[in-house]
Amino acid sequence: MGFDMGIYRGRKDSDNKVAMTMEEFKKWVLRDLDADQDGKITKDELAEAVRRRGEWFAGLKARKEMRSADSNRNGVVDDIEITNLAEFAQKHLGIMFIP
Ligand SMILES: [Ca+2]
Ligand SMILES: [Ca+2]
Secondary structure, three states, X not given: OHHHHHHHHOOOHHHXXXXXXXXXXXXXXXXXXXXXXXXXXXXXHHHHHHHHOOXXXXXXXXXXXXXXXXXXXXXXXXXXXXXXXXXXXXXXXXXXXXX
Protein backbone atom coordinates (compact mmCIF):
# COMPACT_ATOMS: atom_id res chain seq x y z
CA MET A 1 0.00 0.00 0.00
CA GLY A 2 2.16 2.81 1.40
CA PHE A 3 3.53 3.99 -1.85
CA ASP A 4 0.17 4.72 -3.51
CA MET A 5 -1.04 7.01 -0.74
CA GLY A 6 0.08 10.28 -2.27
CA ILE A 7 -1.65 9.59 -5.55
CA TYR A 8 -5.04 9.27 -3.92
CA ARG A 9 -4.90 12.60 -2.18
CA GLY A 10 -5.81 14.61 -5.26
CA ARG A 11 -8.76 13.28 -7.17
CA LYS A 12 -7.72 12.80 -10.73
CA ASP A 13 -10.05 13.27 -13.62
CA SER A 14 -9.43 9.80 -14.91
CA ASP A 15 -10.46 8.20 -11.63
CA ASN A 16 -14.12 8.79 -12.00
CA LYS A 17 -15.02 8.38 -15.63
CA VAL A 18 -18.46 7.09 -16.35
CA ALA A 19 -18.87 4.92 -19.41
CA MET A 20 -22.16 5.06 -21.24
CA THR A 21 -23.66 4.70 -24.68
CA MET A 22 -25.11 7.63 -26.60
CA GLU A 23 -28.61 6.35 -25.84
CA GLU A 24 -27.89 6.22 -22.13
CA PHE A 25 -26.34 9.63 -22.35
CA LYS A 26 -29.51 11.13 -23.82
CA LYS A 27 -31.58 9.63 -21.03
CA TRP A 28 -29.10 10.81 -18.45
CA VAL A 29 -29.21 14.33 -19.86
CA LEU A 30 -32.98 14.49 -19.56
CA ARG A 31 -33.11 12.84 -16.16
CA ASP A 32 -30.14 14.36 -14.34
CA LEU A 33 -28.85 17.32 -16.26
CA ASP A 34 -32.15 18.98 -17.07
CA ALA A 35 -32.98 20.27 -13.61
CA ASP A 36 -36.28 21.93 -14.53
CA GLN A 37 -37.23 19.16 -16.96
CA ASP A 38 -38.04 21.43 -19.90
CA GLY A 39 -36.05 19.33 -22.35
CA LYS A 40 -33.41 22.00 -22.84
CA ILE A 41 -30.10 22.45 -21.08
CA THR A 42 -29.22 25.95 -19.97
CA LYS A 43 -25.78 27.25 -19.11
CA ASP A 44 -26.75 27.16 -15.45
CA GLU A 45 -27.85 23.55 -15.57
CA LEU A 46 -24.62 22.61 -17.27
CA ALA A 47 -22.48 24.60 -14.86
CA GLU A 48 -24.32 22.99 -11.97
CA ALA A 49 -23.55 19.52 -13.31
CA VAL A 50 -19.87 20.38 -13.56
CA ARG A 51 -19.95 21.76 -10.02
CA ARG A 52 -21.64 18.63 -8.71
CA ARG A 53 -18.64 16.74 -9.93
CA GLY A 54 -16.64 18.85 -7.55
CA GLU A 55 -14.79 20.96 -10.06
CA TRP A 56 -15.67 24.47 -9.19
CA PHE A 57 -12.94 25.84 -11.27
CA ALA A 58 -13.94 23.87 -14.30
CA GLY A 59 -17.40 25.33 -13.89
CA LEU A 60 -16.21 28.74 -14.94
CA LYS A 61 -14.40 27.45 -17.96
CA ALA A 62 -17.36 25.29 -18.80
CA ARG A 63 -19.60 28.32 -19.10
CA LYS A 64 -17.49 29.60 -21.95
CA GLU A 65 -17.47 26.29 -23.73
CA MET A 66 -21.16 25.97 -23.22
CA ARG A 67 -21.52 28.89 -25.59
CA SER A 68 -19.87 26.93 -28.34
CA ALA A 69 -22.07 23.93 -27.66
CA ASP A 70 -25.04 26.16 -28.36
CA SER A 71 -24.54 26.25 -32.15
CA ASN A 72 -27.73 28.11 -33.03
CA ARG A 73 -27.20 30.64 -30.25
CA ASN A 74 -30.62 30.39 -28.70
CA GLY A 75 -29.20 30.25 -25.19
CA VAL A 76 -29.89 26.59 -24.52
CA VAL A 77 -28.56 23.25 -25.66
CA ASP A 78 -31.43 21.21 -26.99
CA ASP A 79 -31.60 17.79 -28.59
CA ILE A 80 -30.40 18.95 -32.02
CA GLU A 81 -27.18 19.96 -30.28
CA ILE A 82 -26.77 16.70 -28.40
CA THR A 83 -23.51 15.89 -30.19
CA ASN A 84 -22.03 19.17 -28.96
CA LEU A 85 -23.24 18.30 -25.52
CA ALA A 86 -21.68 14.86 -25.79
CA GLU A 87 -18.35 16.44 -26.60
CA PHE A 88 -18.73 18.79 -23.68
CA ALA A 89 -19.61 15.92 -21.36
CA GLN A 90 -16.50 14.03 -22.33
CA LYS A 91 -14.34 17.00 -21.50
CA HIS A 92 -16.03 18.27 -18.37
CA LEU A 93 -18.28 15.63 -16.92
CA GLY A 94 -15.99 12.62 -17.08
CA ILE A 95 -18.23 10.73 -19.45
CA MET A 96 -16.76 8.18 -21.79
CA PHE A 97 -18.77 6.90 -24.71
CA ILE A 98 -18.95 3.25 -25.51
CA PRO A 99 -20.42 1.95 -28.78
CA1 LIG B 1 -33.73 22.77 -18.42
CA1 LIG C 1 -29.23 25.95 -29.04
